[in-house]
């Protein structure tokens with residue numbers, strides 16, 4: 158009998174640390190969620206572009222949600238635990254205590270978050286070196302990666318942080334250390350955010366060139382000199398102390414972790430699509446693009462051989478699916494942008510009141526309001542003279558330009574609910590055009606993509622999903638389990654438990670396609686025109702910058 162059919166069921170716990178909250182799920186070996194819990198986490202923004210969190214606050218939230226999802230379950234059936242998290246930088250001293258990453262010296266705030274853009278000067282200097290490792294991040298390192306942040310700490314908080322630091326962790330690795338006491342890092346985090354190569358290891362010359370030779374001198378002990386593929390069982394499993402914190406049995410298998418987008422990728426990209434009539438059914442997995450849409454969106458495309466795509470992170474070997482290369486496109490703010498636009502509008506209080514009265518989310522209310530005002534025309538056409546460029550926090554891909562800003566053209570004097578709803582629609586469309594821009598760039602470099610697999614908080618929004626189908630012209634597959642990122646985390650726990658022989662086997666057995674949303678071909682001409690405007694917007698923004706920089 159195969160693992161997928163065994164009775165009684167085996168369970169795995171997946172823990173997903175997003176930007177705004179921690180989620181946990183109890184998942185069975187068919188990938189079905191049996192329990193789910195969520196808890197918010199704190200974020201500090203002490204100054205513009207500085208975003209900080211607390212590893213103690215995050216661990217406490219992991220304990221709250223894990224205890225909730227295993228309530229009433231026979232604990233001996235739980236076989237494994239897997240973590241994923243945002244790629245934020247955690248700093249601990251030599252005794253594993255939190256160190257401040259801020260000038261105020263608040264040690265509670267010991268995480269520089271992924272979306273923190275404080276290290277602009279540092280990343281410019283790193284890119285100026287033209288070091289060969291940059292080929293593996295799309296040619297340009299992002300300010301959101303770890304090397305510029307580490308350099309910032311050395312240059313700005315030398316005495317209070319840098320000299321005292323004993324351990325720099327990516328957040329997913331911090332969590333697996335906290336659960337097991339094992340300081341080994343995941344290949345996923347080190348390859349994607351720290352310039353480690355799965356084939357050749359660390360590049361001494363890179364760290365020496367950028368001024369962080371300290372790491373080379375102590376054999377990378379502070380950033381990781383033991384590296385494991387995601388899903389491998391760590392040490393002796395869950396430590397007694399962590400077991401007490403989490404309400405789980407000591408000794409269960411704990412997997413080496415993944416970054417959240419990569420866990421989402423595992424949760425959806427291998428889904429069984431039989432019976433949906435999709436073209437990708439007869440194609441290799443490399444024809445699928447997983448798009449994980451939360452605070453940000455991440456576009457995960459895999460290939461058998463390395464593909465170098467300018468402005469798209471990677472190629473990263475074995476960083477998501479073992480044995481395959483990964484390219485990761487991304488948009489730094491998507492869910493956060495929609496929230497920013499909606500919450501900042503003068504009609505937001507009215508929207509909130511009306512949505513509350515109907516017991517709906519503001520997004521569901523806006524979607525039905527758009528349906529009402531569109532009259533006979535397709536809803537997407539409401540934005541014929543309203544266009545948005547969505548890079549309010551710089552462009553991650555494919556332009557890799559952190560100086561880019563958001564743009565809106567077509568504003569009127571009205572500030573009513575109709576106006577808010579149409580701006581919300583134009584923002585969602587702009588995000589979908591950004592995805593099209595990323596797909597076209599990946600295809601021009603050699604990817605051959607036919608189908609999108611969406612997950613993350615934004616995939617719960619039917620308008621967001623339909624716009625991605627219409628604007629890219631590709632079918633969008635949603636998973637049977639909405640919380641696919643948690644399925645990805647549970648897949649890690651399942652692999653670590655030994656219940657599946659490989660990550661690929663666990664992916665095939667634990668993820669299944671649910672709804673499929675097809676593009677509405679009749680609207681294509683309209684979206685093609687809007688896409689032309691989209692590309693003009695950035696061209697114009699660059700022209701404005703050039704005028705202002707001129708004499």
Ligand SMILES: Nc1ncnc2c1ncn2[C@@H]1O[C@H](COP(=O)(O)OP(=O)(O)O)[C@@H](O)[C@H]1O
Pocket residue numbers: 174175176177178450451452453491492493495496518520521613614615617618
């Ligand atoms: N039910 C929903 N309907 C529409 N949008 C949603 C819904 N739930 C979450 N979102 C959107 O998803 C975003 C958060 O996604 P999530 O995956 O929870 O983020 P993260 O992993 O970064 O914490 C929010 O910014 C919001 O715009």
Ligand SMILES: O=C(CO)[C@H](O)[C@H](O)COP(=O)(O)O
Pocket residue numbers: 175176177242243244245271349416417418419450451452453454455485487
């Ligand atoms: O860089 C990333 C993945 O490589 C993600 O953008 C980052 O981890 C944040 O994820 P989310 O938007 O889901 O909170």
